[in-house]
Amino acid sequence: MLFISVTALMGGLALFLLGMHLITDGLHKAAARQVQYILGHVTRNRFYGMLAGLLVTIILQTSAVTTVLLVGFVSAGLMNLSQALGVILGAAIGSTLTPQLIAFNLGDYALWAVVAGLIPYLFSKRLRWRHLGEAVIGFGLIFYGAGVMGQAAAPLKSLPEFIALLDRLASFPWLMAGVATLFTALVQASTPTVVLAMTLASQGSLSLPSALAMVLGANLGTTATAFISSLAHSREAKRVALVHFLFKLGGVFIFLPLLNLYTWLAETTSPDIARQVANGHTLFNVINMLIFIWFTPWMGRLATRILPDAPEEEKVAKYLDSTVVEVPEVALTNVVRELLRMANVINREMFPRVMQPLAAREVDLLEKLKGLDNLLDYLYHAIARYLIRIPETNLSEEQSILKIKLLYIASDLEHIGDVLVEMAHQWQKIETTGVEFSPQGQTELHEMFEKVRENFNAAVEAFATNDEGAAVQIIRRHPEILRLEKDLRCSHFQRLQQENRLSLETTSVHMELINQFLRLNLHSVSIAQAVMGII
The missing domain is CATH 1.20.58.220 (Phosphate transport system protein phou homolog 2; domain 2)
Structure with a gap:
């Protein structure tokens, strides 16, 4: 029973990750010029930048890719560090859309989305329509994958070994957040971790405080993608990845000690625990933005002090994204x-x-x-x-x-x-x-x-x-x-x-x-x- 359930859970997660990849890849190709225009022209101050990050991440369905684009823009000199910081905060809010959609339980219609996307993907002669079809297939797969994970998680609550493992992790919220951070860094996206927390919570295998600790870890772990991307870019681009990490780390240090208050806030938003987890994800990023958007100039200066300018021209390709x-x-x-x-x-x-x-x-x-x-x-x-x-x-x-x-x-x-x-x-x-x-x-x-x-x-x-x-x-x-x-x-x-x-x-x-x-x-x-x- 345990092997079958874990296999189904991992299979559903694999479908979900494939769907995320298809959405990001398809929408990025279909709307690359529009995304670059938005990031390049709507960042005159931190508040415009925040809105730009929100919009672009809604389009791309992942804040990790938005941050990677920012790394490239800053490295290329098309945007400075202070402009990028507001975009990072907005991108974090935009990334909460997918878990909110998953909470609607649209799994029954998932395969119809796959069929609808397959038609332009296979038969359209225009590249943009093919890319959009690829993205629609991706949407179908993430809903279908989330449904498979939900069905697989149901029997797990009757397995004492699995429940004992979760109980041990739940006793140490910092450890739960750490495990979620590592898992998110491995899959290169926070959404799968948040959806997994929603699934386990909705099946009764995970309490709301433990699920929210996973959410906090997911938000911290997603910074790994930008860190990896920045390694091949300029010192300025590395500062973008560093500040992204500092924003998330600061939020986790604020929310984890106040986990009971955070849980109460999430509980007041909905009677459904899956929706509570999704709303907790949104609350974290909105509150984090409201706190840190006022400190972006100081965060930029801190990043510059930690990573000062290189004395010579850096041996990196700044523009080749x-x-x-x-x-x-x-x-x-x-x-x-x-x-x-x-x-x-x-x-x-x-x-x-x-x-x-x-x-x-x-x-x-x-x-x-x-x-x-x-x-x-x-x-x-x-x-x-x-x-x-x-x-x-x-x-x-x-x-x-x-x-x-x-x-x-x-x-x-x-x-x-x-x-x-x-x-x-x-x-x-x-x-x-x-x-x-x-x-x-x-x-x-x-x-x-x-x-x-x-x-x-x-x-x-x-x-x-x-x-x-x-x-x-x-x-x-x-x-x-x-x-x-x-x-x-x-x-x-x-x-x-x-x-x-x-x-x-x-x-x-x-x-x-x-x-x-x-x-x-x-x-x-x-x-x-x-x-x-x-x-």
Whole structure:
């Protein structure tokens, strides 16, 4: 009997988890652009952010995914930490909708929802309708899974071993909350744990205080998803996950010592114990929001103190959100943002350093440039892997061409980093000997370098704005760079004939730097050609 009941209970839970996955996956794909718009534009203050989090989580049916999206947004610089904190509190309230729906006992209609969702999922030719059909199937499965769990839990109350185990846990609410926290962290969602608590309570296997202790543990355990997601993101994104955990932990520390009062509040909301558990879940998140929304600025500062800014650019892909790879318009936009970040590293961090005169050069300059080049290498490979993961079946012809363009541009940016490191190696030769270029030679090198840098910035701007006209101008300026290169070589040879000592001692480095300038400009031309579709 115990084996059959536990098997049915686990099977029902598995169906419930599958349904949750289908709902989240389907709605995320169907409404990805709308969700990103809401999160990106309706977060002007903490209260708007709270409402945005509530709405988005109702759409996605899980606060864990909303928080993961926030981690990506903050990492990408599209939202700051203080804006994200209000969204987190609203998302927690939105996550209570599913248990409220489960409490209506709609299991008799669950399979009809599966049938209704299967029709567009199998037969629709439009991706959005297929994704919506997938979500409807998911709704059917969570109600059906909840029904299976309810039927499986009924015989358990007559098993003395099972009741004794629950009684031992019920005697220690902190332990019950801890077990629920671990279980929720394992299944990556709070809703299954809350629904399991509702099921056991409705069958008489669990008292209301014990069920509410499970609810508190479920709310704390759901923070694990954002923590895991933030590991691959920036320091700012890790702060979002940390504050999410602190909000929930603070709520648990407030509610568990007041468990009797919390139980009384839940009991006053409904005569049905399953509804009381669902309402207790909602009460916790609403009260927690009302308490902590006033402290979001201080929580943000606390997170910054615990996780201070990294001294250097972090080796993470800030924009490549793996949850939207099957939504091409969003995924390709993310790649564009990451490429512009690469260009920004080159223009702001590498270009100003590489041509510094000896007197002004930083200590360990070559090592710093190598570190930045390693970041560019990492981002190039991350972008390549991300682009490969975007399914070809979801791409229009135009998007397929754009995908190839982006890969070409990523390669050019990565190679520009290599060129700049090679230039630094040449400068190190000058630094070792202590002999500088002749004044005229140094002026000429800086003149050509600035023209090459202008072309690079123009190519990046043409890419960012998709301006084919600007790209044409960059290509047309390449012969001017070639003429300048010939002029600089001729001028240098004239100084050699005049037996200029500085020119003689620096000639190999001088010639090699001119070659590297040409390579830099060729990569800018290649970026411009990609903008024009010449690939």
